[in-house]
Amino acid sequence: MRTGKLVVGVTGASGAIYAQKFVREAARACDHVYLVISTNAVDVARTELGTEIDKKRFSTLQWLGEDFRNVHLLDDKDFFTPPASGSFLHDGMVVVPxxxxxxxxIANGISDNLLTRCADVCLKEKRPLVLVPREMPWNLIMLRNLTAVCEAGATVLPACPAWYTSPQSLSDLADTVVARIMQAVGLEQSFIPEWQAE
Ligand SMILES: Cc1cc2nc3c(=O)[nH]c(=O)nc-3n(C[C@H](O)[C@H](O)[C@H](O)COP(=O)(O)O)c2cc1C
Known part of the structure; x- marks a missing residue:
């Protein structure tokens, strides 16, 4: 059953451009996008893109350059919001970056904010959960945590851009990651063509 609803979490890992691009594409492809942005993500976006995500007067026009009425920013401390409950049906969650x-x-079930609670709900309800980590190198603890989320049913889709499409710009390069995230949650994308055999 598809509901046309997707939950998106944005954290303070490097790669604010992936969040910006993915939310824009998800807003075009879904009926509703429920967005949870961590405080650290706001700081990293300011550093990396020079964009201010004003959570008090949130506007997709300001953050994404386009006005999307179907993107709903949620308070990351509010557990009374629908995606915090398994009874609220949706198509899954992406955490990017x-x-x-x-x-x-998430790997240890610590649901101490709305973002981690929503991820926990996805795992317990067996709904798609895609994590897009950006870190290098990975220590043993990180590897074990990523293994644990895989074992619990999540998809780990590291932000590793592909070069075989001959990207001409940073935007093209970021698109190679965003396209794979779209595919991982079953959303159509047309900006990176499927690989065709010669
Ligand atoms: C500029 C900057 C870049 C960062 N990049 C990463 C990163 O790529 N991966 C990561 O795991 N943490 C990174 N961090 C550290 C996280 O922001 C930090 O661990 C934070 O506690 C994450 O909190 P959150 O998951 O609630 O957003 C970065 C921090 C800053 C300031």
């Missing part, structure tokens, strides 16, 4: 701290909390 996913910090190692958030991956560790």
């Amino acid at each position: 996913c910090s190692m701290g958030t991956a560790a909390r």
Whole structure:
């Protein structure tokens, strides 16, 4: 059953461009996008993109350059919001980019904020959960945490851009990751063509 609803978490790992691009594409492809942005993600976006995500007067026009009425920013401390409950049906969750701290909390069931609670709900309800970590190198603790989330049913889709499409810009390069995230949650994308055999 598809509901047309997707939950998206954005954390303070490097890669704010992936979040910006993915939310834009998800908003075009889904009926509703429920967005949870960590405080650290706001700081990293300011550093990397020079964009201010004003959580008090949130506007997709300001953050994404386009006005999406179907993107709903949720308070990351509010557990009374629908995606915090398994009874609220949706098509899954993407955490992009996913910090190692958030991956560790999800791997260990520490639902101490709305983002990690929503991820916990996805795992217990057997719904798609895609984590997009950006870190290098990975220590043994990180590897074990990522293994644990895989074992629990999540997809680990590291932010490793592909070069075989001959990207001409940073935006093209970021698209190679965003396209794979779209595919991982069953959303159509047309900006990176499927690989065709010669
Ligand atoms: C500029 C900057 C870049 C960062 N990049 C990463 C990163 O790539 N991966 C990561 O796991 N943490 C990274 N961090 C550290 C996280 O922001 C930090 O662990 C934070 O506690 C994550 O919190 P959150 O998961 O609640 O957003 C970065 C921090 C800063 C300031």
